[in-house]
Amino acid sequence: MSTSAQRRQYKGLAVLSRGYRPFFLGAAVWAVVSMLLWVFSIAGVFELPSAFSPADWHIHEMIFGYSGAIIAGFLLTAVPNWTGRLPIMGNGLLLLFSLWLLGRVAILFSAFLHPHLVMAVDLSFSIMLIFVIAREIIVGKNWRNLSVLMVLVFLFIANLLFHIEMMIYGEVNYPSLLGLSVVLVVIMLIGGRVIPSFTRNWLMRFGIDGLPVSKNRIDDLAMIISIFALIAMVFLEQPYIVAGLLVLAGLLNVIRLARWAGHRTLSEPIVFVLHVGYSFVPLGFFALASFILWPDVMPKASAFHVWTAGAIGMMTIAMMTRVSLGHSGQKIKSDKIIVAIYISMFASIILRFAADFLVQYEFILNLSATLWIVAYLLFLIRYWKMLTS
Numbered sequence: 001m002s003t004s005a006q007r008r009q010y011k012g013l014a015v016l017s018r019g020y021r022p023f024f025l026g027a028a029v030w031a032v033v034s035m036l037l038w039v040f041s042i043a044g045v046f047e048l049p050s051a052f053s054p055a056d057w058h059i060h061e062m063i064f065g066y067s068g069a070i071i072a073g074f075l076l077t078a079v080p081n082w083t084g085r086l087p088i089m090g091n092g093l094l095l096l097f098s099l100w101l102l103g104r105v106a107i108l109f110s111a112f113l114h115p116h117l118v119m120a121v122d123l124s125f126s127i128m129l130i131f132v133i134a135r136e137i138i139v140g141k142n143w144r145n146l147s148v149l150m151v152l153v154f155l156f157i158a159n160l161l162f163h164i165e166m167m168i169y170g171e172v173n174y175p176s177l178l179g180l181s182v183v184l185v186v187i188m189l190i191g192g193r194v195i196p197s198f199t200r201n202w203l204m205r206f207g208i209d210g211l212p213v214s215k216n217r218i219d220d221l222a223m224i225i226s227i228f229a230l231i232a233m234v235f236l237e238q239p240y241i242v243a244g245l246l247v248l249a250g251l252l253n254v255i256r257l258a259r260w261a262g263h264r265t266l267s268e269p270i271v272f273v274l275h276v277g278y279s280f281v282p283l284g285f286f287a288l289a290s291f292i293l294w295p296d297v298m299p300k301a302s303a304f305h306v307w308t309a310g311a312i313g314m315m316t317i318a319m320m321t322r323v324s325l326g327h328s329g330q331k332i333k334s335d336k337i338i339v340a341i342y343i344s345m346f347a348s349i350i351l352r353f354a355a356d357f358l359v360q361y362e363f364i365l366n367l368s369a370t371l372w373i374v375a376y377l378l379f380l381i382r383y384w385k386m387l388t389s
Contacts, residue, residue: 019073019075019087067183073323178234188222280306
């Protein structure tokens with residue numbers, strides 16, 4: 001029986017029929033819940049029941065919790081298309097999602113659990129995801145996507161080191177930077193495939209000239225230099241060399257983005273937002289270089305949030321809104337609610353960056369968090385039925 005026929009014969013819960021369904025929903029709910037917990041904890045309303053400090057918990061859950069769910073949802077949907085094999089569904093998908101969910105619970109209530117147990121529960125999701133993706137790539141002989149598998153392995157290593165450093169020192173430094181770097185590589189790797197492809201499809205549909213430039217050595221060079229810059233950021237203690245590599249990586253990613261003809265998609269937000277989201281990648285390189293060279297001018301938190309809130313937040317919400325429409329058989333076109341999602345997310349990013357520069361820091365920070373929550377609540381309102389039925 002063909003994979004398409006097997007897929008049609010699936011009779012289980014709709015939400016477990018494709019990988020993006022439970023993980024996009026779970027990520028959106030967790031984006032709301034974790035942000036509420038973070039805001040209330042730093043405001044002193046209550047103390048998180050986690051062995052992690054509030055800052056370390058927030059960092060871990062945004063990088064390995066939220067981003068991990070989005071990466072899983074995308075890959076579990078995309079890899080079967082790449083390999084032509086049947087996607088994981090039903091009980092297997094439920095098990096994988098349950099492991100992710102248990103990891104969030106274990107980290108949140110880690111103050112009451114043995115750290116080794118917390119680590120084992122949290123890492124079990126990454127191990128299972130690596131196994132599933134490796135099986136699909138190897139059995140499907142889809143060797144060109146081994147880079148995706150390697151990224152998952154490095155994300156697992158970063159999470160493992162995060163737990164180890166937390167157990168030894170009670171705080172985390174390098175593993176959080178490594179985890180962030182890996183997620184950025186995922187954005188650059190996947191973004192480099194889907195953004196020009198989606199843009200090309202939309203432009204050709206409406207007969208608009210000036211298609212995106214096909215992948216060439218500029219893309220390869222941008223990826224290589226960006227990876228070197230991120231490695232230097234994590235491990236090298238030579239500020240001028242690191243800043244120089246970051247600026248070079250930023251410039252190459254600007255060139256890369258400019259070749260994808262994003263300015264021609266202004267009339268369709270669901271395409272244009274992908275270019276906006278990717279723009280935060282080079283902006284983050286420039287912002288971090290500015291922090292390294294002029295720490296009195298560029299606050300550290302503002303610099304890093306260009307990547308964490310900007311690149312990760314905007315790119316993931318852009319992919320979630322588009323992928324959910326496309327794979328649910330809906331027309332890939334934005335509406336008022338989808339545009340409101342993008343506007344709310346963009347405003348949240350800008351306010352979070354600006355908060356450290358302004359006198360009313362707490363007010364701006366809370367407003368940014370509120371708009372972040374609004375974006376994901378709107379996503380849940382717009383997509384809940386689509387993803388569960």
